[in-house]
Amino acid sequence: MSMIVGQPLDRKDGKLKVTGAAPYAGEFVVPGLVYGVTIQSTITKGHINNIDTTVAQKLKGVLGVMTYKNAMSLHQPTGSDPSSGKFAEKDLLPLQSERIFYNGQHIAVVIAETFEIAEYAASLIKVDYNEEKSVSDIHDPEAKPYQPQQGLGGTSPQAKRGNTDEVLNNAAVKLEQTYTTPVYHHNPMEPHTTTAFWEDDELTVYDSTQGVFGVQNLLSNVLGIPKNKVRVISPFIGGGFGSKGFTWANAFLAPMAAKFINRPVKITLARSFQMFTCAGRRTTTIQKINLGADSNGKISAGKHETTSETSFVDEFVENAGVATKILYDIPNLDIVQNLVRLNRGTPCPTRAPGEAPGTYAFEVAMDELAEKLNIDPLQLRLINYAEKNPVDGKEFSGKNLKECYEKGAAAIGWKDRSDKPSANKQGRYLTGYGMATATYPANRSKASVRLKLYQEGNAVAACCTQDIGTGTYTVMAQLMADALGLPFEKVEFKLGDSTFPQGPNSGGSQTMATTGPAVRAAALEAKSKAIQLAIADKKSPLYNVEESAIGVENGRLYVINNNAKGETYTQLLSRNKMPLIDVNATTDVTLKDGEKSAAANANAKKEPDNPFAKQDEKMDREKYVFHSFGAHFVKVKVDSLTGMVKVEKIASAMDIGKILNEKTAKSQIMGAAIFGIGMALMEGSVYDPNTGRIVTKDLADYHVPVHADMPEFDVQFTDKPDYNISLVGARGAGEIGITGITAAIANAVYNATGKRVRELPITPDKLI
Amino acid sequence: MEKKSESSTDEIKTGSTRREFLEQVSVITAGTALSVSLKAAKLPTNRKFYQEEGTVEVSFFINDKKMTLELDPRTSLLDALREKLHLTGTKKGCDRGQCGACTVLVDGKRINSCLKLAGMCEGAHITTIEGLAKGDQLHPLQTAFLKHDAFQCGYCTPGQICSAVGLIKEGHAKTDDEIRELMSGNICRCGAYQNILEAIKEVQKS
Ligand code: FES
Numbered sequence: 001m002s003m004i005v006g007q008p009l010d011r012k013d014g015k016l017k018v019t020g021a022a023p024y025a026g027e028f029v030v031p032g033l034v035y036g037v038t039i040q041s042t043i044t045k046g047h048i049n050n051i052d053t054t055v056a057q058k059l060k061g062v063l064g065v066m067t068y069k070n071a072m073s074l075h076q077p078t079g080s081d082p083s084s085g086k087f088a089e090k091d092l093l094p095l096q097s098e099r100i101f102y103n104g105q106h107i108a109v110v111i112a113e114t115f116e117i118a119e120y121a122a123s124l125i126k127v128d129y130n131e132e133k134s135v136s137d138i139h140d141p142e143a144k145p146y147q148p149q150q151g152l153g154g155t156s157p158q159a160k161r162g163n164t165d166e167v168l169n170n171a172a173v174k175l176e177q178t179y180t181t182p183v184y185h186h187n188p189m190e191p192h193t194t195t196a197f198w199e200d201d202e203l204t205v206y207d208s209t210q211g212v213f214g215v216q217n218l219l220s221n222v223l224g225i226p227k228n229k230v231r232v233i234s235p236f237i238g239g240g241f242g243s244k245g246f247t248w249a250n251a252f253l254a255p256m257a258a259k260f261i262n263r264p265v266k267i268t269l270a271r272s273f274q275m276f277t278c279a280g281r282r283t284t285t286i287q288k289i290n291l292g293a294d295s296n297g298k299i300s301a302g303k304h305e306t307t308s309e310t311s312f313v314d315e316f317v318e319n320a321g322v323a324t325k326i327l328y329d330i331p332n333l334d335i336v337q338n339l340v341r342l343n344r345g346t347p348c349p350t351r352a353p354g355e356a357p358g359t360y361a362f363e364v365a366m367d368e369l370a371e372k373l374n375i376d377p378l379q380l381r382l383i384n385y386a387e388k389n390p391v392d393g394k395e396f397s398g399k400n401l402k403e404c405y406e407k408g409a410a411a412i413g414w415k416d417r418s419d420k421p422s423a424n425k426q427g428r429y430l431t432g433y434g435m436a437t438a439t440y441p442a443n444r445s446k447a448s449v450r451l452k453l454y455q456e457g458n459a460v461a462a463c464c465t466q467d468i469g470t471g472t473y474t475v476m477a478q479l480m481a482d483a484l485g486l487p488f489e490k491v492e493f494k495l496g497d498s499t500f501p502q503g504p505n506s507g508g509s510q511t512m513a514t515t516g517p518a519v520r521a522a523a524l525e526a527k528s529k530a531i532q533l534a535i536a537d538k539k540s541p542l543y544n545v546e547e548s549a550i551g552v553e554n555g556r557l558y559v560i561n562n563n564a565k566g567e568t569y570t571q572l573l574s575r576n577k578m579p580l581i582d583v584n585a586t587t588d589v590t591l592k593d594g595e596k597s598a599a600a601n602a603n604a605k606k607e608p609d610n611p612f613a614k615q616d617e618k619m620d621r622e623k624y625v626f627h628s629f630g631a632h633f634v635k636v637k638v639d640s641l642t643g644m645v646k647v648e649k650i651a652s653a654m655d656i657g658k659i660l661n662e663k664t665a666k667s668q669i670m671g672a673a674i675f676g677i678g679m680a681l682m683e684g685s686v687y688d689p690n691t692g693r694i695v696t697k698d699l700a701d702y703h704v705p706v707h708a709d710m711p712e713f714d715v716q717f718t719d720k721p722d723y724n725i726s727l728v729g730a731r732g733a734g735e736i737g738i739t740g741i742t743a744a745i746a747n748a749v750y751n752a753t754g755k756r757v758r759e760l761p762i763t764p765d766k767l768i
Numbered sequence: 769m770e771k772k773s774e775s776s777t778d779e780i781k782t783g784s785t786r787r788e789f790l791e792q793v794s795v796i797t798a799g800t801a802l803s804v805s806l807k808a809a810k811l812p813t814n815r816k817f818y819q820e821e822g823t824v825e826v827s828f829f830i831n832d833k834k835m836t837l838e839l840d841p842r843t844s845l846l847d848a849l850r851e852k853l854h855l856t857g858t859k860k861g862c863d864r865g866q867c868g869a870c871t872v873l874v875d876g877k878r879i880n881s882c883l884k885l886a887g888m889c890e891g892a893h894i895t896t897i898e899g900l901a902k903g904d905q906l907h908p909l910q911t912a913f914l915k916h917d918a919f920q921c922g923y924c925t926p927g928q929i930c931s932a933v934g935l936i937k938e939g940h941a942k943t944d945d946e947i948r949e950l951m952s953g954n955i956c957r958c959g960a961y962q963n964i965l966e967a968i969k970e971v972q973k974s
């Protein structure tokens with residue numbers, strides 16, 4: 001059978017995107033729509049004495065100004081799991097009190113007939129504050145570090161194995177270094193947007209979110225309305241990168257405002273300032289790394305201590321040591337995580353939260369250790385290669401990292417690298433090579449899918465998950481096509497609507513691995529129902545044929561060793577007067593820390609289910625650890641006069657299971673690597689230490705990579721199916737590409753220049 | 769006509785901030801240089817007047833269709849397209865000329881529509897992403913973007929495509945590096961740059 005899965009097909013939603021017809025959250029035509037513009041606090045801590053809205057309110061076209069004085073009361077959100085909805089700032093529901101916790105906090109919403117009027121009216125509002133002394137920098141003596149006991153999803157940010165201190169002390173070769181990463185802002189191209197309207201007591205919300213189901217849950221919770229009265233729709237999201245994984249105040253403010261004036265309201269955060277204060281960020285990290293090794297390069301002990309920031313209104317842990325636990329076979333290891341509360345908005349996950357900054361620090365430390373040992377950095381990684389999970393000795397569900405090292409090294413020309421830094425100079429330009437390991441967990445949770453196979457010979461499936469540019473629309477359709485035996489053009493996958501069966505949020509690189517098996521199971525079930533119908537139907541050419549002897553291709557059911565005998569779905573269903581076959585499938589391997597086998601749990605609580613779903617819930621966590629690995633190899637050219645770094649080439653080799661669509665998978669890896677170029681060389685948010693206010697407040701000050709910064713790319717995959725995670729065989733692709741890349745660039749810069757910059761970003765001033 | 773719109777873009781290039789720019793416009797408009805027909809009896813002389821009283825009537829061609837709008841004079845071309853005409857293919861990424869998501873073609877030249885007031889476009893021929901395809905027949909760049917997977921989330925895509933149309937027409941970009949340089953006003957946070965480059969090169973060749 002010709003397989004559609006695995007082919008590098010063009011995106012299903014591509015035509016909509018290249019013609020401008022794909023609707024994002026702020027682009028639905030809603031009759032009577034008006035505009036909300038939010039106002040932010042200009043102080044960093046204290047409270048509002050008075051908000052004077054009288055002038056603004058008199059302006060023609062202004063419909064209302066919502067402040068803490070007149071906004072509706074909200075209910076405290078429950079839960080902190082992004083999959084069921086996580087409001088980013090649980091102790092700061094918007095417009096509920098006069099207290100100010102950070103600079104840029106929403107304090108009012110002006111609602112007006114037009115955007116122009118709303119913006120102008122917002123400028124007329126006068127706020128009188130009572131200012132208090134704030135803690136606005138991680139180095140502030142008032143900032144008191146503490147050790148959090150829980151990270152995202154209940155994981156523990158602290159970890160310990162062996163006898164680290166003692167072994168470190170006695171190690172032949174020691175390394176101790178501190179690395180820092182600045183605040184990074186996600187800056188998806190689409191600013192956070194919510195459009196909301198009420199019809200009696202029913203609420204409809206178009207929201208730019210990575211978790212449609214979670215927003216529905218939260219809105220029901222926070223506004224105090226039943227879930228079935230809230231519908232959240234999000235067919236297209238203009239990038240998220242984590243910033244739309246948690247829910248931010250705009251998602252509440254729009255429905256509040258819509259109720260307030262009884263009109264549909266749209267709120268879009270402004271790029272300038274608002275996207276830098278009210279939409280999350282990656283926190284600063286200060287990471288101290290200790291390594292101890294013998295003279296042959298075997299690492300005996302390590303320590304990774306991170307300090308990151310959170311807010312006074314919620315707790316978010318950037319768990320930078322998380323990847324260190326699993327990267328190499330290090331018997332003695334301490335992972336320590338400290339948090340500092342600052343008067344800033346709450347940070348949130350950013351593409352590979354923890355792993356991205358963590359692999360920067362740790363993989364640079366590895367490079368430094370290799371130099372101390374006089375061992376090739378790649379060789380050092382091979383010496384400390386973990387064949388089994390160093391945390392608990394479990395087998396990897398599939399790990400082909402050595403193949404990645406080989407592929408990447410060959411692609412970059414690793415053999416051309418000189419061990420001596422700044423040895424490769426031509427004119428004023430220095431060339432250098434660097435590498436690092438990439439790693440990210442392979443997550444999979446729960447998804448439900450409804451699928452309809454129509455008499456006309458086409459099929460539609462739906463699941464409330466998202467496509468944040470990752471290719472969900474396309475890849476799910478590929479899975480459907482193969483499982484149903486239908487052409488790619490005859491299948492459609494729908495998502496982004498809370499009226500669909502629940503699917504995963506788009507976080508933790510889990511959309512594909514979670515939704516894929518449910519889609520496959522639903523499609524196989526529908527096909528099987530059709531086959532059984534044919535077998536039982538005297539008028540069918542397939543009457544009484546064994547199910548296993550029947551194949552389906554191109555919408556036609558046929559006897560495998562007698563192709564002439566068969567009929568189409570259309571013939572079968574129309575003769576039986578069935579307009580469609582309608583199936584549901586749920587696959588659930590959700591497992592919290594400490595729980596037993598996933599399959600047992602999941603099946604116990606379920607109604608007799610589709611056998612194909614059951615078959616695909618094995619994900620045996622007793623036996624395996626599910627983790628992806630890869631490697632980045634980088635070549636840079638540094639202008640010795642100006643200190644400008646140009647990444648010349650990135651060669652990435654990734655082991656992420658089966659590649660369902662090479663085109664979209666490559667795009668994911670390249671896109672993530674480009675995020676890494678930004679982290680390494682140009683991005684970084686600056687705050688005024690005196691006022692606590694952000695200085696780099698727009699895209700003119702906050703530099704993200706542009707066309708001119710692009711290197712040559714060579715992205716390769718091992719493409720080895722991982723049937724331990726699911727029968728689809730794919731692990732996620734969204735985040736692994738950003739891990740390790742920053743270190744690989746930093747290591748290449750060192751190799752080129754001999755300057756070890758331990759404070760990101762590596763801007764030219766640090767090299768001259 | 770074309771000359772005049774150019775001069776206003778020059779002012780932006782010389783670094784006026786958005787707010788100053790708004791104020792400058794009143795001067796330009798008051799001089800009737802752009803033959804914007806004002807509905808209000810008096811010419812606007814201060815900002816307050818704009819907000820409460822004045823609207824401007826402007827006629828232009830959007831994707832070859834003549835449109836006449838009565839607008840708040842502060843309305844940017846971008847907001848006129850998105851909010852008044854529901855041509856939402858043109859995106860707002862920053863609203864201050866820093867991202868390129870709002871790129872459209874005005875009289876054949878690529879501009880950031882967030883930096884242009886709609887009222888200054890009297891008589892202009894504006895092409896947006898919605899106007900590039902001929903019926904079902906995609907523009908060659910649209911086809912090439914699809915083929916090369918030159919987008920992910922798709923939010924920067926209309927701007928990238930319009931910008932590429934302008935770039936090819938300008939004819940200055942001969943090498944990869946030149947294309948990269950001259951496309952650098954269009955940010956793609958998803959990082960589809962390499963594939964965008966491939967798509968542009970393919971169309972340039974043909
Ligand atoms: S929206 Fe116009 S340049 Fe960003």
Ligand code: FES
Nearest residue numbers: 920922956957958
């Ligand atoms: S495709 Fe998402 S920003 Fe370019």
